[in-house]
Amino acid sequence: MAEPLVLLPESMCDARLYWPQVAELSHEMAVMVAPVHLGDRIEEIASGLLDVLPRRFALAGCGFGGMVAIELQRRAPDRVARLMLIGSSPLADTPQQATDRDRLVIKARAGRFDEALAGLIPEESFADRPFRPEIIALVREMGQSFGPDIFVRQARALQRRRDQQAVMVKLRIPVMIAAGSQDTLYPEKRQSVLAELVPGAVLRMLPGAGHLPMLEDPDGLCTAIRDWMRLPAAR
Template sequence: MPRDPIVFLPDVMCDARLFAPQMFALAPEHVVITAPLTRGERIEEVASSLLDHLPSHFALCGQGLGGIVALDLIKRAPDRVSRVAFVATDALPDTPQDAAAREDWIVGARSGRLGDVMASAVPQGAIAPGPQAGDVRALVDDMADFLGTDVFVRQMRMLQRRRDMQAAMRRCKAPAWMIAGSEDPLVPVKRMEFLAEFTPFSELKVIDGAGHFPSLETPDALTQVLSEWLRAPLVLS
C-alpha cells in the first residue's frame, strides 16, 4: 500500500532542523514535509492556511505548538489525517499566569533581548544532561535567532489565545501516539498521560533520558518510536 506523506510541525521558535534526524532517517521510504508555523496570530488561522498546501492525505507529527496546530488540523479535516504523533504537547489553554509570563517575554523580545527571553522560556533544565546538551542548546538558540522577534511575538499570541483542545482530542479517530521525554520539565510525562487517558486509540511512549527535545537529544530513540507508529494499524471506521 502507498505510504502517506509525513508532515512535521515544529515547536515554538523551531524550524525544520528540530526534526532533521527523523526526516533524514525516514526519507528513504516516506515523503517528508516540514510545515512552518510562522504566519498568523491564531492557531485556527495557521491551520486553515496549511490545509491549502498540504497533501490530500497525510500523517502528522507535531511537537508543542506543532502538536496544538495538529489538533486543529484534525478538527478541520479529520478525513485527511491518517495518524498523528504528539511530542511534548499540552492540549490545555494558558493559565492567567502563563499568559502573563508570555506578555513579559514579548516585551523583552521587542526590546532586543530575545536571547535572554529564550533562556527563560526554555531553561537549560529543559534539556536532559549529557554530552549532547551543549549542542542541543546551541541549535535551539540558533533556530530562535534565525526566526527572530516577529515570529516569537506571533507564536506567543497563538499560545495565549489557544482554546482548550480536550474536546478535539476526545473526537480524534486517528491512531494518536503521545511521546514524552522522561526528563522533560516543561511538558512532564504526567501531562502526556493525562492526554492519553481521554484520547481514543492512543498510546503513550516515554523516551528514557530525553528532555523537551527528544528529536535532538535522543534522535535514534524517537526515530524508532516513529517507525513503530507508522507501522501501527489504522482505525477502521
Template structure:
C-alpha cells in the same frame, strides 16, 4: 498502495533542524513535508495555512507548539488526517496566569532584548541530565536567532490564545502515539499520561534519556517510534 505523506510541525522558535534525524530516516519511504508555524498569531490561522497546501490525506506529527497546531488541524479537518503523533505537547489552553506570564517576554522581544528572550525560552533544566546541554542550547539558539523576534511574538500570541483541545482528543479515531521524555521539565510526565488517557487507544511512549526535546536529545529512539507508528494499520472506527 502509495505510502502516506507525513507533515511535521515544529515547536516554538524551531525550524526543520529540530526534526533533522527523523526527516532523513522517514523520507526514505515517505514524502515528508515540513510545516513552519511562523505565519499567523492564532493556531487557527496556522492550521488553515497548512491545510491549504497539505495533501488531501496525510499523517501529522507535531512537537510542542507544533503538537497544538496538529490538534487544531484535527479539530478542523479530521477526515484528512490518517494518523497523528503528539510529541512533548499539551491539549490544554494557557491558564490566565500562563498567558499573562508571556507578556513581558513579548514586550522584551519588541524592545530589542532578544538575547534575554532566547535565554528564557531555551531552558536547559527542561532537558535530560544526560543530554549534551551545551550543544543543544547552541543549536536551539541558532534556530531562534534565525527565526527572529517578529516570529516569536506571533508564536507567543498563538500560544496565549489557543483553544482547549481536550474534547478534540476524546474524539480521535486515528492511529495515535504520544511521545515524551521522562525528564521533560516543561510538560511533566503526568501531563503526557493525561493526554494519552484522553485519546481512545493512544500509545504512550516515554523515552528515559530525554527531556522536552526528544527529537534532538534521543533522535534514534524517536525515529524508531515514528517509523513504527507509520507502519501501523490505519484505524477506521466510527
C-alpha cells in the same frame, strides 16, 4: 503504502529541528517539515497549511507544532490519517502561563531577545546527555533566525489558543503521545493524562530525553515514529 509524514516544529524552530528524522526516515516514506509561524493565530496557521499539505497525511507536532496539529485535525479530520503529539498539550493557557508569556514578550521587545528565547525553552528542559550544549546552541540559533516579531506573534497565538480536549476525546485515528522522560515543560504525568484522554492512544516516553527528543534521542524518536506509522488505521 505509508501516508506522507508531515512534521510540525516547536515554537521558534525550523526544519533543522527534525533533520535526524528527515535523514533517517526519508528512505522509507515521504517526509516534509511544514512551517508554523505564518499566521497570528493557531487557526490561521492551520488554515494556511491545509492549502499546501498533501491530500491525506500522517501528522506529528512538537509543542506549539502539536497544538497546530490538533487544530489541523479538527479542521480536516478526513485528511489527517494519524496523529503524534510530542511534548505538547490540548489545553488553553492558564492565566499564569499567559502572564509568563507577557513577561517574555516584554523582554523580546525591549532588546533582550536572548533572554526571551532562553525563557521559552529553558536549559533545564534539556536532559543531561551528550551534545547538550550543541543542541541548546542550535535551538537558540533557530530562534534568532526568526527574530522578535515572530516570537511575539507565536506568544500571542499561544495565549489565544482554545481548549481542544473535546477534539482529543473524539479522535478515532491512530494516536501516539510521545515525550522525553526528563521534559520539565510537559512532564510525564501530564502526558499520561493526555494519553488517557484519547481512546486507544499509545503513550511513548523516551528515557533520558528532554523536551526535544528529536535532537536529544533521534534514534528513539525515529523508532517511535515507525511504530506509530504501523498502528492499524481502523479503530
